[in-house]
Amino acid sequence: MRTLIKNIDILTMDENNTQYKKGCILIEDDRIAFVGHETELKKVAEKGTKYDRVEDGKGKLALPGFVNTHTHIAMTLFRGYANDLPLMEWLSRKIWPMEDKLVEEDIYWLSLLAIAEMIRGGVTTFADMYMFMEETALAVQHSGVRGVLARGLQGPDANSQKRLEENKRLWENWHGRADGRIQVMVGPHAIYTCDPSYLVKAMELAGELGVGIHIHLSETRQEVDNCIKELGKTPVRHLYELGLLDGHVLAAHCVHLSSDDMDILKEKDVKVAHCPSSNLKLGSGIAPVQDMIDKGITVSLGTDGAASNNNLSIMKEMALAALISKGVREEPTLIPATSALEMATVNGAKALGLDGDIGSLSPGNKADIILLDVNGPHYYPQAHWESHLVYSGYTSDVYSVWVNGKKLMEDRKLFTVDLDKVYSEVNKIYKRILGE
Ligand SMILES: [Zn+2]
Numbered sequence: 001m002r003t004l005i006k007n008i009d010i011l012t013m014d015e016n017n018t019q020y021k022k023g024c025i026l027i028e029d030d031r032i033a034f035v036g037h038e039t040e041l042k043k044v045a046e047k048g049t050k051y052d053r054v055e056d057g058k059g060k061l062a063l064p065g066f067v068n069t070h071t072h073i074a075m076t077l078f079r080g081y082a083n084d085l086p087l088m089e090w091l092s093r094k095i096w097p098m099e100d101k102l103v104e105e106d107i108y109w110l111s112l113l114a115i116a117e118m119i120r121g122g123v124t125t126f127a128d129m130y131m132f133m134e135e136t137a138l139a140v141q142h143s144g145v146r147g148v149l150a151r152g153l154q155g156p157d158a159n160s161q162k163r164l165e166e167n168k169r170l171w172e173n174w175h176g177r178a179d180g181r182i183q184v185m186v187g188p189h190a191i192y193t194c195d196p197s198y199l200v201k202a203m204e205l206a207g208e209l210g211v212g213i214h215i216h217l218s219e220t221r222q223e224v225d226n227c228i229k230e231l232g233k234t235p236v237r238h239l240y241e242l243g244l245l246d247g248h249v250l251a252a253h254c255v256h257l258s259s260d261d262m263d264i265l266k267e268k269d270v271k272v273a274h275c276p277s278s279n280l281k282l283g284s285g286i287a288p289v290q291d292m293i294d295k296g297i298t299v300s301l302g303t304d305g306a307a308s309n310n311n312l313s314i315m316k317e318m319a320l321a322a323l324i325s326k327g328v329r330e331e332p333t334l335i336p337a338t339s340a341l342e343m344a345t346v347n348g349a350k351a352l353g354l355d356g357d358i359g360s361l362s363p364g365n366k367a368d369i370i371l372l373d374v375n376g377p378h379y380y381p382q383a384h385w386e387s388h389l390v391y392s393g394y395t396s397d398v399y400s401v402w403v404n405g406k407k408l409m410e411d412r413k414l415f416t417v418d419l420d421k422v423y424s425e426v427n428k429i430y431k432r433i434l435g436e
Contacts, residue, residue, distance in 0.1 A: 001405065002026065003027040003053045003055065004026050008023060008058070008061070008062050009023070009061045009374075010061075010361060012064075013346050013361065015360075018035075023038075024057075025369065027367040027402070031365065032362065032366070032367050032369075035361050057371065060371040060374065060399055063361065064124075064365075066301075066370070067124070067125045067359065068303055068312065069273040069302045069351045069352060070303070073126065074102070074107045074111050075306055075308075077430060078306070085282075087219065087222075095307060098433060101433045102131070102429075104135055107132040107133075108136075109429060110426065111140075112139045115417065116143075116419055116422060117306075117311065119145060122314070122395065122398040123145075124146055125348065125349075125403075126145070127147075127250060127273070128150065133166070137174040137177070141181075143408070144404070146182075146354075146366075146368065148184070150167065151186075153188045168205060168209065175211070181404060184209070185250065186205050188244075191238055192227075199244055200242060203247075212353055213249045215249065217235055217239070218253060219252070219279070220285070234257075234260070236254075237264065249271065250271050251265070251271065252272075252273040253275055254292070255279055255284050257287075262292060265297050269298070271300060271352075272298065272299045272300065273351060274301055278309050286324055289325050289334075290334045300344075300350070300351035301344050318344050318389070319340070321340050321343060322337060323391075337390040338386050341390060347359075366405075368402065370398055370400070372389070373397050378393070
């Protein structure tokens with residue numbers, strides 16, 4: 001299958017930040033075969049200029065699909081349920097008791113609801129940590145997106161061994177499946193929900209499976225203060241000394257970091273998922289993003305779950321990431337629009353170990369492409385695309401979405417998710433669990 005999208009402006013987000021005016025993109029099966037000007041395409045087209053489908057991209061802007069590197073997608077059920085509480089109170093009083101009522105099949109429908117929202121917001125890949133993850137894997141398979149999935153692990157307690165086994169089974173059943181769209185990580189929740197011996201077990205499982213670790217890290221001041229009080233060291237140093245940072249690690253939040261912590265994150269090449277909305281809403285603080293970038297740490301963007309955001313918009317996270325640092329540090333030069341876009345695309349790919357496959361519109365990469373309708377007044381004058389996207393864009397501008405060379409949405413209509421059916425199932429779950 002060969003599809004040519006022509007007459008389109010393109011932000012490739014490749015290492016040279018190459019951009020094209022009225023360029024074209026050739027998709028061959030699941031990969032990008034060419035990005036550039038049509039005159040060049042004709043010169044290099046080995047298989048001729050016959051296409052199964054040609055699309056006119058006039059009035060659209062193409063860029064790589066956004067990567068959401070930290071979320072708990074099934075928490076869409078709790079969107080708006082508990083607001084204005086600090087993290088520990090929010091978790092222990094509101095979220096955890098309700099989560100106990102969730103059954104396996106709920107997770108499928110709640111995941112599909114989140115995936116539909118993400119596709120409509122231009123997110124083509126997400127990294128998730130939760131429970132009943134095989135249901136989320138099924139939702140990824142059916143919906144056509146790309147997912148990096150981890151079983152959330154807490155322990156030790158009566159079920160902690162079972163959770164490790166579930167993470168392993170998730171890997172056995174789903175790693176590399178759905179045309180390669182599903183990857184599996186190991187998901188120890190955090191240092192305050194996993195004791196050192198359990199963290200080591202999670203680390204050993206990741207080593208055995210040859211996969212990365214997805215963990216919450218230094219999210220609140222309380223987490224850091226308690227760790228120092230109990231263990232005499234910061235959470236980052238605690239994980240470092242356990243050896244947990246020796247493999248591929250995706251660390252969500254990293255709000256409260258010492259200079260020594262940042263040196264460790266750089267030394268161990270830990271990838272950070274910056275989640276500004278969630279950090280603001282839970283009053284957790286503001287991550288030192290520019291300092292991390294200056295150190296050479298890979299910083300990507302996550303929404304966290306819809307219960308603490310309350311949506312799954314990476315475009316919103318881009319705007320916040322750029323704006324907060326400038327305001328808090330009283331320095332407008334921090335996090336320019338290009339950096340925010342890198343965080344949402346190429347850095348997201350690196351954070352998940354998927355660079356070389358996704359994150360930029362480059363020949364050979366998977367065809368994970370989004371087209372934005374840039375005819376709205378908020379995109380005029382039609383120049384300065386990076387600035388428009390970060391400071392002026394809305395998720396509702398996303399016009400079409402491709403993942404793995406397959407079109408999942410056009411003109412905002414979803415092809416793989418039956419929204420009416422999802423809404424009806426989610427309503428039933430809501431009534432059963434939250435009793436309204
Ligand atoms: Zn989280």
